[in-house]
Amino acid sequence: MLMPENILKRMSPSDREALGKAGQLAENAGVKALRRIEREEQKLSSRWLTLNGIPFYNTRADKRSTVSAGLPDFAIFCDSRILLVEMKAKNGRLSSEQQAMVAAIERRGTPVHICRSMQEARELVKCTFNL
Secondary structure, three states, X not given: OOOOHHHHHHOOHHHHXXXXXXXXXXXXXXXXXXXXXXXXXXXXXXXXXXXXXXXXXXXXXXXXXXXXXXXXXXXXXXXXXXXXXXXXXXXXXXXXXXXXXXXXXHHOOOOEEEEOOHHHHHHHHHHHOOO
């Protein structure tokens, strides 16, 4: 049974959690959906890179990362160059940590690319490395 949003907002987080998915606020459900889409796009990108023998490093999207907060999802290596890619869902936005890290990396001369799909990331890799 779905609870009206106005009632859910008045409930404590623990009471909402006890309801499971029915207790999620719409804004939280949307954030979770974006994260799920981003994880799927990252998995597809990882598979494509692996199948094509392109070395890369990918931060884990399914667990809290042990790398510095805000680092891009992918570091892709080819021809003595590195390509940094952050995967975001169509409507996804960079967190404040990601914005700060991207700015710091780009100030030092390395661009960070934001890709909204595996296809976009694949085309970026092909174009950058002339594949």
